[in-house]
Amino acid sequence: MTTLTLTTPRRADWLPKYGVYLAIAALIVYNAAFTPYFLTVSNLRIQLIQVAPIIIVALGMALVIGTEGIDLSVGAVMALVAALIPLYLGYGVIAAVIVSLLAGVAVGLINGALVAKVGLQPIVATLALFVGGRGLAVVISDGQLKDIRNADLIYLGSGDLLGIPVLVWTAALAILVVAFTVRRTVFGRRLLAIGGNRPAAELAGLPVQRVLITVYVLCAVLAAIAGLLSVGRIQSSDASSIGLLIELSAITAVVVGGTPLTGGRVRVLGTVAGAVLMQLVIATMIKNNLPPSTTEMVQAAIILVAVYAARERKTR
Amino acid sequence: MTLLEVAGVSKVFPGVRALDDVSFALRPGEVHALVGENGAGKSTLIKVLTGVYRPDAGELRYQGEPVSFATPMDAQRAGISTIYQEVNLIPLMSVAQNLFLGREPRTTLGLVDRARMDREARDILAGYGVTTDVRARLGSLPLGAQQMVALACAVMIDAKVVVMDEPTSSLEPREVETLFGVIQDLHERGIGIIYVSHRMDELYRICDTVTILRDGKLVHTGRLADLERVRLVALMLGREVSDVRREGFTVFSGDHAAADDTPVLRVSGLSSRNRLHDISFGVRPGEVVGLGGLLGAGRSETIKAIAGAYPVDRGEIEVDGAPLRHPTTVKAVAAGIAVQPEDRKAEGIIPGLSIRENIALSILPRMSTFGLVSDAKIDEVVDRFMKRLRIKAAGPHQRVGDLSGGNQQKVLLARLLATGPKVLLLDEPTRGIDVGAKAEVQALIDELAAEGLGVVLVSSDAEELVEGSGRVVVLRDGAVVGVLTGDDVTTESLLATIAEAGA
Amino acid sequence: MKSAHRRVAVAALAATCVLSGCAKSEEEPATTGAGAAPAASQVVQSAAPGAATCTIDQHGGEKIDLKTAKVGFSQSEKEANPFRIAETQSIKDEAAKLGITQLTTANANSQFNKQISDVEQMIDAGVQLLIIAPLNSDGWDSVFAKASAKKIPIVTIDRKINAAACKDYLTFIGSDFAEQGKRAADEMAKALGNKGEVAILLGAPGNNVTTLRTSGFKDQMAKIAPDIKITFEQTGNFSREEGQKVAEQLLQSKPNINGIYGENDEMALGAVTALKGAGKKPGDVKIVSIDGTKGAVQGIVDGWISAVIESNPRFGPLAFSTAGDFFGGKPVGQDIIIADRSYDESNAKSDLASAY
Structure with missing residues (x-):
């Protein structure tokens, strides 16, 4: 028998898994060397505050993408929330929170029903509210930016709890809940199975429609929370601009984090890292006063690498 | 002269030595059987031969010259065509478009000449016994017909070598005959064929030479006619000839006449659109009921309808005496129905x-x-x-x-x-799996029936259906046309019923 | 799916609540220095002698009475920011004041195709005067062809169209954005005592408002206060949220920054929120911005903003008086540049009510 010394290593398998962490490390090293005041608590704080709403939205997006879907309406949910909050803030912050969550649930139910029951493709189903949701929000808010003076709501968006911003606490909690849901719950496993092979999941007797609807509701509720906190952070509600293009940031975070768009897999920590990476890119560019076009090109390059890496894995 | 050969080829994947110093030679006009259990290295060898994998060691020679194919396309251009187990065409494009993919006939303006393409496609497919609207989407054709299109595709591109991986697994008997006719034709034209199959009858009927792999190693190569069937199976499985003799080729005990119990599954008057008409039958605990018929007779649809995955217009389904109204897959599973779909990859x-x-x-x-x-x-x-x-x-x-x-x-x-089911619905449970696993699955079906489950078995393999079932319900065009019981459950009477019904 | 239905019901209830008006918003705080001061309408900058004018004979068309005329107004962007709201409102108010009953308005929602078709529909409907707030400066040829065939005068406001005045369109009424930038530089230099480091929050990239407000500011700053260094320029896309984000990064990595120039009020207000978040006090970092919205003027009153250069959106009176002059046979200017006011701590409190 001949002895073989040749082996074929699994090419590029590490890239979708660890590439994002590597890129973060590289950026931190670069900034530590070239950006003043980078390795400071105040900087960490600002980056975390800025990335928190994107993380919250991206987590919901990751769940939807895990079912081989996509949700374009997350930005519209934030807009709706921004439009509704000033209307109910007179009853206090609790009312604003409840109304926000209800708006999220309502949008999620519509998206979920269109996808699961009517059978529309997710991109088409959520496009409806992507367009209509923000329009409705602008109508509700009369197209006007409203300043928020409610101290409780401002606390949620701009205040600290035990020295850490409430916004960051909320994002951390959302990460834990979503990670736990994906890994440990019946719902999480079903979600992955449906994303991996929907006809098979159906024949296996899974409540596919219920799971899909729940996924879209979860995603919209997370977006609603992000909207609520953003309003508290910006201290004003502007339905026409809040959450604008956040669906793209969220999808980018998910993809860069190594979750395949083909479903069946959700990388929770990867998604968080994806959002952090994009935030660091933006921060690096701004802090070093580079033109915005450079930022966009670097972001595009990162997305290309991420998509390329995903392709490698698929063909293996 | 050999047409295509490899010498001392090895291929290692992390943790697995898929091929270990294997040599293989194909002569022009030869139909060469490549057999072995799953994991024996057949697929890897084929992929090395067709340029999908590069061997870690060893040499590939084509028409006497050492070659190295960078991609499967290179191999195809050189004249090596492959028909894979899972048809790999484009289901959303028309039959004709698939057939002419990448080499469409052009008009003088350089546009695709649709009329000519459709006409030629019709003629070509007629030669394969496929008469269908070539403008229809490929995906709308039955699997068997799709396979024929794939074969026609492979042969069309001036192939010198055609690799067939389980080509008959989704064909019905008549189509198998057509395929064998095509193979005979290729053989006469001096084209070399590598034929991978688990069906002994087929191998002995059409193959000249055989190469047997086991655990990535070559265990035998030579003229097939010189090799006794039991010996072949023994070589494949690495067992003694005497063991194989004792166990037989299929492992069904053959006795599934169940006790006179109330049926665990009762289907009556099941109708669905234009596909199923008034189908009724029952399955008692411990009984294996076969569903026979040609492709498209409504066997898979019947199974899916019972499992809640196919719309039901009329009819009743009862599981263990409890009616299953407006079945959905969720309800069916909850009621104790478990279904194994035909297409394992897409739905299983x-x-x-x-x-x-x-x-x-x-x-x-x-x-x-x-x-x-x-x-x-x-x-x-x-x-x-x-x-x-x-x-x-x-x-x-x-x-x-x-x-x-x-x-x-x-x-x-x-x-x-x-799930602890009461009823098992099995649609082609042994399709595309190796001999060893096939025997195990068949034995398992026996065992489960003996434990008191009701089993509905669909199989295109007449032998398997007859030996596995205690009773066979024969379908045609979505309706029951006969039921075989007792001593009548034989291949002959099954084929006779199908033939009669078809007349 | 029962629970799903129940959830739908709850959501529907909430929706009814919105419609039936059980909403309750925050109570407005008493505005400082309130009083129903009249909104400041625009004033024309003294025109340079010999500036080109246009008469009805040069342009073509008939003398008509503005009161009975059919007028069309095409707005470019959604009325989502104070500037657009005030602009549209001003046109409507002035029309009502003059007794013009046949005013049609349309909003293109930032879609240029829609704006073109809006205007074409107005022409087809037989309007006799068009007031357009153009979304783009180019691509108006088809509209001009249709309008000139019917000799309909077009008054463009706030943005200029690249075409021939008195021929393709009658006149342009708007601000001088570069001048606004210059005046902002003057205010900034004054606030900083002619030395320090300044950051610019740029508007949307590729927009001529951004370009002019930037060049005007930089040129003037180089001229009057060479000791002021502009060390940071990043876009905040005219939005409060992005202005806040960029300002947060800025304050963290350049803690010695002395002044922030916001190319609109929204970004400046975002910067104010960022300053609060960074623990700064009013006046620690001087802010100058352009537009003159209520929020920003209130910011001056509160001490966060040093000065605001106005970009007056109240085009109604000037647009209609220009059109009235034109139809009455008087010559009108081809380029009517309006005099923008400015707010600082001396007048912010008293003029707050006249901010938009």
Whole structure:
């Protein structure tokens, strides 16, 4: 028998898994060397505050993408929330929170029903509210930016709890809940199975429609929370601009984090890292006063690498 | 002179030595059988021959010259065509478009000449016994016809070597005959054919030479006629000839006349659109009822309708005496129906998930408290079924997509059994799996019936259907045209009933 | 799916609540220095002698009475920011004041195709005067062809169209954005005592408002206060949220920054929120911005903003008086540049009510 010394290593398998962490490390090293005041608590704080709403939205997006879907309406949910909050803030912050969550649930139910029951493709189903949701929000808010003076709501968006911003606490909690849901719950496993092979999941007797609807509701509720906190952070509600293009940031975070768009897999920590990476890119560019076009090109390059890496894995 | 040959080829994947110093030679006009259990290295060898993989060691020679194909396209351009087990055409394009993909006839303006393309496609396919609207989407054709289109595609591009991987697995008897006619024709034209199949009858009928692989090693090569069937099976399985003699070729005990119990599944007057008409039959505990008929007779639709995955207009379904009204897949599983679909990859396994997740999929609520999954409970169930079904894998966390066909099927069956079903609906349970796994699956069906389950078995393999079933319900055009019972359950009477019905 | 239905019901209830008006918003705080001061309308900058004018004979068309004329107004962007709201409102108010009953308005929602078709429909409907707030400066040829065939005068406001005045369109009424930038530089230099480091929050990239407000500011700053260094320029896309984000990064990595120039009020207000978040006090970092919205003027009153250069959106009176002059046979200017006011701590409190 001949002895073989040749082996074929699994090419590029590490890239979708660890590439994002590597890129973060590289950026931190670069900034530590070239950006003043980078390795400071105040900087960490600002980056975390800025990335928190994107993380919250991206987590919901990751769940939807895990079912081989996509949700374009997350930005519209934030807009709706921004439009509704000033209307109910007179009853206090609790009312604003409840109304926000209800708006999220309502949008999620519509998206979920269109996808699961009517059978529309997710991109088409959520496009409806992507367009209509923000329009409705602008109508509700009369197209006007409203300043928020409610101290409780401002606390949620701009205040600290035990020295850490409430916004960051909320994002951390959302990460834990979503990670736990994906890994440990019946719902999480079903979600992955449906994303991996929907006809098979159906024949296996899974409540596919219920799971899909729940996924879209979860995603919209997370977006609603992000909207609520953003309003508290910006201290004003502007339905026409809040959450604008956040669906793209969220999808980018998910993809860069190594979750395949083909479903069946959700990388929770990867998604968080994806959002952090994009935030660091933006921060690096701004802090070093580079033109915005450079930022966009670097972001595009990162997305290309991420998509390329995903392709490698698929063909293996 | 040899047409295509490899000498001392090896291929290693992480943890697996898929090919170990294997040599193989194909002469012009030869029909060369390549056999072995799943995991023996057949697929890897084919992929090396067709440029999908590069060997780690060894040499590939084509028409006497050493070659190295960078891509499968290179091999195809050189004249080596492959028809894979799973038809790899484009279901959304028309039959003619698929046939002429990448070499469409052009008009003088350089546009695709549709009329000519359709006309030629019709003529070509007629030669393969396929008469269909060539403008229809390929995906709308029955699997068998799709396979024929794939074959026509492969042969059309001036092939010198045609590789056929389980070509008959989705064909019905008449189509198999057409295929053999085509093979005979290719043989006469001096084209070399590598033929991979698990069906002994076919091999002995059409192949000249045989190469047997086991565990990545070459165990035998030579003229097929000189090799006794039992010897072939023994070489493949690595067992003694005497063992094989004792166990036989199919392992069904053949005795499924059940006790006179009330039926565990009763179907009456089942009708669906234009596909199913007034189908009625019952399955008693411990009974295996076969559904016979040609492709498109409504066998798979019947099974899916019972499982809640195909619309039902009229009719009643009863499981263990309890009616199943407006069946949905959720209700069906809850009522004790477990279905193994025909298309394992598309509707059965979830390739990206682990063995463990696949097996536990249908019983998650039982494996959890307040929606939280208990890994300990799952491990216990998974461990039990992996042992019982002898699932060969690196461990319960291996991706199902990376397993061999036979082991994928076992994982799927494990999922069904884990639900503790009363009725098993099996649609082609042994398609595309190796001899060893096939025997195990057949034995398992026997065993399950003996334990009191009601089994509905669909199989295009007449022998399997007859030997496995205690009773066979024959379908044609979505209606029951005959029921074989007792001594009547024979291949001859099955074929006679189908033929009669078809007349 | 029962629970799903129940959830739908709850959501529907909430929706009814919105419609039936059980909403309750925050109570407005008493505005400082309130009083129903009249909104400041625009004033024309003294025109340079010999500036080109246009008469009805040069342009073509008939003398008509503005009161009975059919007038069309095409707005470019959604009325989502104070500038657009005030602009549209001003046109409507002035029309009502003059007794013009046949005013049609349309909003293109930032879609240029829609704006073109809006205007074409107005022409087809027989309007006799068009007031357009153009979304783009180019691509108006088809509209001009249709309008000139019917000799309909077009008054463009706030943005200029690249075409011939008195021929393709009658006149342009708007601000001088570069001048606004210059005046902002003057205010900034004054606030900083002619030395320090300044950051610019740029508007949307590729927009001529951004370009002019930037060049005007930089040129003037180089001229009057060479000791002021502009060390940071990043876009905040005219939005409060992005202005806040960029300002947060800025304050963290350049803690010595002395002044922030916001190319609109929204970004400046975002910067104010960022300053609060960074623990700064009013006046620690001087802010100058352009637009003159209520929020920003209130910011001056509160001490966060040093000065605001107005970009007056109240085009109604000037647009209609220009059109009235034109139809009455008087010559009108081809380029009517309006005099923008400015707010600082001396007048912010008293003029707050006249901010938009």
